[in-house]
Amino acid sequence: MSTDPSSHDPTQFPQGLPVPIDDGAAMHLLHRPLPDLRLASTSGEHVRLNASAAIGRRAVLFFYPRTGVPGQPPSPGFSGEAWESIPGARGCTPQSCGFRDQHQEFEALGVRVWGVSTNTTEHQLEFKRRLEVSFEFLSDDQLRLVRALKLPTFEFPVESGGPTTLVRRMAWYVDADATGVPRIRKVWYPVFPPAENAARVIEWIRRRDRVTVRPIDAGDVEFVRGELVKHWTSTTIYSRGEPFEADRLPGFVAWVGGKRAGLLTLATPGQGAPEGQCEIVTLSALDGGNGVGSRLMEAAEDEARRLGCSRIFLTTSNDNFRAMSFYQRRGWRLRAVYPGMIDRCRVIQQQIPRVTADGVPIRDELEFDLRLGDATV
Numbered sequence: 239m240s241t242d243p244s245s246h247d248p249t250q251f252p253q254g255l256p257v258p259i260d261d262g263a264a265m266h267l268l269h270r271p272l273p274d275l276r277l278a279s280t281s282g283e284h285v286r287l288n289a290s291a292a293i294g295r296r297a298v299l300f301f302y303p304r305t306g307v308p309g310q311p312p313s314p315g316f317s318g319e320a321w322e323s324i325p326g327a328r329g330c331t332p333q334s335c336g337f338r339d340q341h342q343e344f345e346a347l348g349v350r351v352w353g354v355s356t357n358t359t360e361h362q363l364e365f366k367r368r369l370e371v372s373f374e375f376l377s378d379d380q381l382r383l384v385r386a387l388k389l390p391t392f393e394f395p396v397e398s399g400g401p402t403t404l405v406r407r408m409a410w411y412v413d414a415d416a417t418g419v420p421r422i423r424k425v426w427y428p429v430f431p432p433a434e435n436a437a438r439v440i441e442w443i444r445r446r447d448r449v450t451v452r453p454i455d456a457g458d459v460e461f462v463r464g465e466l467v468k469h470w471t472s473t474t475i476y477s478r479g480e481p482f483e484a485d486r487l488p489g490f491v492a493w494v495g496g497k498r499a500g501l502l503t504l505a506t507p508g509q510g511a512p513e514g515q516c517e518i519v520t521l522s523a524l525d526g527g528n529g530v531g532s533r534l535m536e537a538a539e540d541e542a543r544r545l546g547c548s549r550i551f552l553t554t555s556n557d558n559f560r561a562m563s564f565y566q567r568r569g570w571r572l573r574a575v576y577p578g579m580i581d582r583c584r585v586i587q588q589q590i591p592r593v594t595a596d597g598v599p600i601r602d603e604l605e606f607d608l609r610l611g612d613a614t615v
Contacts, residue, residue, distance in 0.1 A: 248306035248331040251433060254401040258326030258428035263390035264408055267427075268569040269539070269608065272412060272420045273386040277376040277487035278359045280366050285352075285376060287383070287590055293420050296413045298439055299376075300337060301328040301354045301389070302432075303404035304396060313395050319323070324392065326407050329432030330355075331369070333407065334434035338371045347447070352376050354405070356384065361399030378405070382477045390427070409435055411443065416540040422535065449533045450493045458491050458498070465501045469522050475503075476583040477553045477602065478576060482510055482519045490537045492523070492530045499523065500530035505543060515543040517570050518552035526560075534566060535610030543610055555580055557598040565606045 265522050272287040278477040279285045286292045306312060312321040322328050323348045337344075337351050344351050351377040355362065362375040378384055379400045384391055390406040408427035415421045424442065429435045454462060463485050473485040474514075484503045487510075492500035500523040510519075518538055523530040542550040551573070554561050581601050584590045 244460070247308055249308070249335065251329050251332045251431060254393070255322055256325040257327055257430055258407075260428055261390070263406070264425050264427035265569070267389075267410070267422050267425050269388060270422050271415075272422070273383070275382050275386060277354075277378055277383065279377075280359060280363045280375045281476060285374075288420055290414045290418060290420055293352070293412065296348055297350045297352060297420070298337075298409060298410075298411055298443075299352045299431075300333065300353050300409040300435060300439075302326055302407050303392075303394070303398065304333065304355055304357050305330045305361070310397065313397055315394050321394070324394070324427050326430060327392075327404075329407070329430075331365075332408065332558050333429065333432035334365070335369060336433045338369065340436045340440060341372050344436075347440070347443055349411075349443060354378060354383070355400070356381065356403055356405055356590045357400040358582065361480055372563065407435075408434060409439055411439065411494050418542040432478055446533070447527050448494055449499070449529050451490050451533050451537045452493070454489045454501075454503075459485070461491065461498050462489075462503070463503060465522050466503075466520060470520065472587060474587070475519050476587065477517065477519060478605070479579060479608065480510065481580060481586075484519050487519060489520075490534055490541075494528065494530065499525065499528070502534040502536050502538055504541065506541075507547070514546070514548050515545045516550045518550065521552070521561075531564060532568065539608060539610070541567040547610060548606050551605055551608050553603045553605050555600050556602040556604060557594045557600050562604065562606070569610075570608045572604060572609045576603040576605070577601070579603040 246538045272293065274288045276284040276286050314320065334353055341351060347591040351373040356378050358379045359377045362377055366375060381401060381403055384403065386560045391403050392406060393402050394404055395402055407429045408425060410422045410431060411424040412420045412422055426435065426439065436511065463473055466484050473483060482505060487505055489503035491498055502521045503519045505517040507513050521531060521534060539550055543599040550595050578601055580590060580603060591600055
């Protein structure tokens with residue numbers, strides 16, 4: 239038996255624990271709407287997840303396997319394994335206390351915090367009172383949310399307070415889309431170390447809030463044309479061999495610190511996009527890494543949903559490796575390759591470069607899309 243005094247103290251996080259890796263089990267959650275489920279809360283109410291009035295216009299849901307009780311070591315696993323041997327299992331109390339200690343900062347940002355586990359409400363309520371946590375917890379002890387969204391889980395025997403199916407540690411940022419439906423905008427998975435989860439979520443939200451996005455208006459004309467010429471050498475943009483007068487398309491402008499910081503132009507049904515679909519024709523950001531691209535993409539995705547589109551798509555050149563990585567991190571999928579398409583467009587627009595500065599031939603178009611139903615496949 240361990241002589242380390244922290245080994246059975248759930249408020250402590252021992253050194254040397256195995257680090258969880260991203261196994262891809264949460265990738266499907268990005269963009270998903272919260273399901274129409276009611277979960278029991280430590281407030282004594284049942285909270286409807288897909289109602290902004292109940293869950294919060296902006297909310298963070300953090301998930302943990304289970305909270306321990308001081309002096310009560312967890313039972314061995316079904317195969318005799320120790321709780322600490324499971325990557326990411328230990329640390330539920332430090333994670334929860336992190337959100338407790340920074341709860342006022344979340345409130346100042348207008349973000350509601352919820353803890354979620356498969357523990358029973360009674361188990362959660364004891365923990366909430368003992369640790370003096372001011373926000374509420376939601377119980378999925380009937381595994382309805384687990385099953386509805388296919389959440390990543392593992393099995394481990396519990397002494398009391400819920401089923402043996404435990405949710406792997408993660409966190410979501412949720413806010414309402416253009417139709418008012420709470421939607422998962424960001425997923426942190428896996429979470430390690432647990433005590434830093436709350437601080438990292440706050441940092442991300444603050445960075446996100448520095449960017450504002452609004453539709454293109456008449457005052458943006460010169461900016462739009464300048465961005466198009468700067469990045470594409472012309473206001474006429476080709477995609478799949480079709481020309482778009484991109485300076486006449488609707489879209490969105492991003493602002494940071496009172497200055498324009500990015501542009502997205504969008505072809506909608508009747509404006510060059512196929513029926514029931516939207517196409518992002520151009521996307522540009524003045525400075526990468528500040529969240530501008532993500533906010534512009536989010537605005538376009540929401541607009542496509544508002545218009546009732548079944549999918550939103552874009553094309554990019556075969557040399558645009560950074561953009562391809564960005565799209566895929568956002569849950570977009572590669573759907574088609576158009577070999578030689580840029581070579582054909584170059585016959586009309588001879589200013590299109592033939593090769594990148596580091597020697598990659600620019601020849602082909604790749605199509606990425608996001609299906610706008612509940613399933614991101």
